[in-house]
Amino acid sequence: MKKQLITAAVAVSLLTACGSKSNTSESSQTNKFDYTVEQFADLQILRYRVPGFEELTLRQKQLVYYLTEAALQGRDILFDQNGKYNLTIRRTLEAIYTGYQGDRTTPDFKAFEVYLKRVWFSNGIHHHYGSEKFVPGFSQDFFRQAVLGLAPSALPLAEGQTAEQLCDEISPVIFDPTVLPKRVNQADGEDLILTSACNYYDGVTQQEAEAFYNRLKDPKDESPVSYGLNSRLVKKDGRLQEEVWKVGGLYSPAIEKIVYWLQKAEGVAETPEQQKTIAKLIEFYQTGDLKAFDNYSILWVQDTVARVDFVNGFIENYGDPLGLKASWESLVNFKDLEATRRTETISANAQWFEDHSPVDPQFKKQQVKGVSAKVITAAILAGDLYPSTAIGINLPNSNWIRSQYGSKSVTIGNITDAYNKAAHGNGFNEEFVYSPDELKLIDQYADLTDELHTDLHECLGHGSGRMAPGADPDALKAYGSTIEEARADLFGLYYVADPKLVELGLLDSPDAYKAQYYTYLMNGLMTQLVRIEPGNNIEEAHMRNRQLIARWVYEHGKDGNVVEMVKRDGKTYVKVNDYAKVRDLFAQLLAEVQRIKSTGDFEAARTLVETYAVKVDPALHTEVLERYKRLNLAPYKGFVNPRYEAVTDEQGNITDITVSYDEDYAEQMLRYSRDYSPLPSRN
Numbered sequence: 001m002k003k004q005l006i007t008a009a010v011a012v013s014l015l016t017a018c019g020s021k022s023n024t025s026e027s028s029q030t031n032k033f034d035y036t037v038e039q040f041a042d043l044q045i046l047r048y049r050v051p052g053f054e055e056l057t058l059r060q061k062q063l064v065y066y067l068t069e070a071a072l073q074g075r076d077i078l079f080d081q082n083g084k085y086n087l088t089i090r091r092t093l094e095a096i097y098t099g100y101q102g103d104r105t106t107p108d109f110k111a112f113e114v115y116l117k118r119v120w121f122s123n124g125i126h127h128h129y130g131s132e133k134f135v136p137g138f139s140q141d142f143f144r145q146a147v148l149g150l151a152p153s154a155l156p157l158a159e160g161q162t163a164e165q166l167c168d169e170i171s172p173v174i175f176d177p178t179v180l181p182k183r184v185n186q187a188d189g190e191d192l193i194l195t196s197a198c199n200y201y202d203g204v205t206q207q208e209a210e211a212f213y214n215r216l217k218d219p220k221d222e223s224p225v226s227y228g229l230n231s232r233l234v235k236k237d238g239r240l241q242e243e244v245w246k247v248g249g250l251y252s253p254a255i256e257k258i259v260y261w262l263q264k265a266e267g268v269a270e271t272p273e274q275q276k277t278i279a280k281l282i283e284f285y286q287t288g289d290l291k292a293f294d295n296y297s298i299l300w301v302q303d304t305v306a307r308v309d310f311v312n313g314f315i316e317n318y319g320d321p322l323g324l325k326a327s328w329e330s331l332v333n334f335k336d337l338e339a340t341r342r343t344e345t346i347s348a349n350a351q352w353f354e355d356h357s358p359v360d361p362q363f364k365k366q367q368v369k370g371v372s373a374k375v376i377t378a379a380i381l382a383g384d385l386y387p388s389t390a391i392g393i394n395l396p397n398s399n400w401i402r403s404q405y406g407s408k409s410v411t412i413g414n415i416t417d418a419y420n421k422a423a424h425g426n427g428f429n430e431e432f433v434y435s436p437d438e439l440k441l442i443d444q445y446a447d448l449t450d451e452l453h454t455d456l457h458e459c460l461g462h463g464s465g466r467m468a469p470g471a472d473p474d475a476l477k478a479y480g481s482t483i484e485e486a487r488a489d490l491f492g493l494y495y496v497a498d499p500k501l502v503e504l505g506l507l508d509s510p511d512a513y514k515a516q517y518y519t520y521l522m523n524g525l526m527t528q529l530v531r532i533e534p535g536n537n538i539e540e541a542h543m544r545n546r547q548l549i550a551r552w553v554y555e556h557g558k559d560g561n562v563v564e565m566v567k568r569d570g571k572t573y574v575k576v577n578d579y580a581k582v583r584d585l586f587a588q589l590l591a592e593v594q595r596i597k598s599t600g601d602f603e604a605a606r607t608l609v610e611t612y613a614v615k616v617d618p619a620l621h622t623e624v625l626e627r628y629k630r631l632n633l634a635p636y637k638g639f640v641n642p643r644y645e646a647v648t649d650e651q652g653n654i655t656d657i658t659v660s661y662d663e664d665y666a667e668q669m670l671r672y673s674r675d676y677s678p679l680p681s682r683n
């Protein structure tokens, strides 16, 4: 499972998941680093830093290097998984992009350039998030002339194919809106396989595929493998069969390269456990045996000592309408020691926080244990995590392995940091924040207090409190998740203002919390509405919880004028007049929400949610959407990777690995297509 930044999220206050940041003292260096690369269509390209890489040992750096090489070799696999024409189309477009002799300033060429950049971003011709096919902004005629103007040797021609025939083959796929319109179709009642463009099945109906896999399942098996995870299901000679992705099977040329680099990594593993883990993954790639994959996952989840870690393989199944087949992805990372220390500090004091919380003593836990989240630094993003990435990961996905061996839950600190840094100065806060005073507070403290709030929410909030004897834990039904998120958020909001955080060295100013209070209220009262379509209510539990808290505090503080909504030049702003009172109100609401949860008071939960969390003020909504639109911010973001290079001595021994950040987007994509492209165009 991955935790995604699913939003138009552009300001810290919109970030929904854990995040972290290390080396806050490096501000002088940070200032010089440009986090933004370019913007086109609905996408913004950013870059991220890898703080701490230089301090790794040479052996750790080598391990990272070999694992990043293994990561980059899988890119073609994902293109082919996402659609059977994707590699042919990508290579044709790249041939035009690099070889076109005509005028590069015409509207056709400019639109063509945007189209190619979108194909790179989505690893195919369908939108990475919505999965609908892009509409090209250039003409079919331009495309054909451009292809025919190239030397045939530059084109990905099939055996005996002419350039004309190549155009005939792929033009409808690019231009005809009725051909392969969706990568993943989830519309109820249609054959989801026949109507989805993803390349996980060939010549097979949904019914046939479901019957095929249902036959394999044994209901008595308590440790079932993930059937279908690593293969394409095809019908050949009237018979259903799996083409397994392994050495000697489908995608072999890419998997052989992955194995080659994994073997190098195995040689410099940090611990014997990690070495065994990598060896088991190699065995899986060599045999395609799903039992080997489960054994690998078990070793991997238990391997928590080594600082360097990685994901590499067929992991997530969002790209298959039946949710069986996994797309290829890789992430190489190492533990962020400083940020992890922060979550450990919070967890180590879990009992103090529980004892001092403003909830009724009968609903407090006698013995509470905090969860310590691991914060990691990403070194490379690849496959289905590139360029668009998750900010948190929780693996493995196999349910029986999770319940028997647990899972690794991580947040990717340097990626969250890059989102935050890139959002500074994008105009969002300048547009919506009331005055320079609040802006200054936010600038100074919001990144850190937002992270602390998330840590408190995740490490303590969800685990705090206890049920009253005999109360039904499912009593709140559909309101349960909103109430649960509100409980965790309120726990974090109450404590982010506590002097204890300054005492523990987690904050250096007793005023820092005001940045979190302001952005939280502004988000809950107003700015999160940018993610809601006009006319819709709020459905998602996290968004409901935020509006619930912000509206409740606003309404209950009206008498004392605690929080105001003020109008200036026709624009609405949130103004906080009394931060100490806001904290009191958070405390009152936390006590009430905990009571509702502990006693299973369904009626009270329903009233709270329906009164404060669901409905949207249409006039304010329209205003917020218009103001947001004028900022011209791209709703989706992705990253270019850093570039690693091995420094060798005269004997060819690696003496160092350097990291650099100067590559631009097209440059990186073309390099990957040149140096890491082992698969044929048609697989």
Ligand code: ZN
Residues within 6 Å of the ligand: 457, 462, 485, 488
């Ligand atoms: Zn939560």
